[in-house]
Amino acid sequence: MVISKTAARFLVVAGVFNVVIWPRFAKAIVDDDRAWSGERWHSTPQAFFWVHAVLITTAIVIGLGVLVVGVRAHRSASASSSR
Structure with a gap:
């Protein structure tokens, strides 16, 4: 399969986006009261977590x-384009 440079760049941008954005979302989930049965990191994680x-x-x-x-x-x- 051949992927164009434009499509390859799109994949790189999409990959970087996911690697950057999702950890930030994870922090928001950890900080959410619905994730824990009591105090954050000192109680049982809930199904939401x-x-x-x-x-x-x-x-x-x-x-x-x-x-x-x-x-x-x-x-x-x-x-292949430099050949």
């Missing part, structure tokens, strides 16, 4: 995958 932890982890892993594909595609497109 675990559901979002799974979603955030999945999004970051997919974002990293997209980033890797984008970087590899961009390198490949750059190498």
Whole structure:
């Protein structure tokens, strides 16, 4: 499969976006009172916390995958255009 430089750049931007944005969202979830049964980090995490932890982890892993594909595609497109 051949990916254009423009598509590769889009994948890199999408990957970076996911890697930057989702950890910030994770902080917001940790700070939310619905995530804990009592005091933050000193009480039992609730379902709200675990559901979002799974979603955030999945999004970051997919974002990293997209980033890797984008970087590899961009390198490949750059190498083939310089020949």
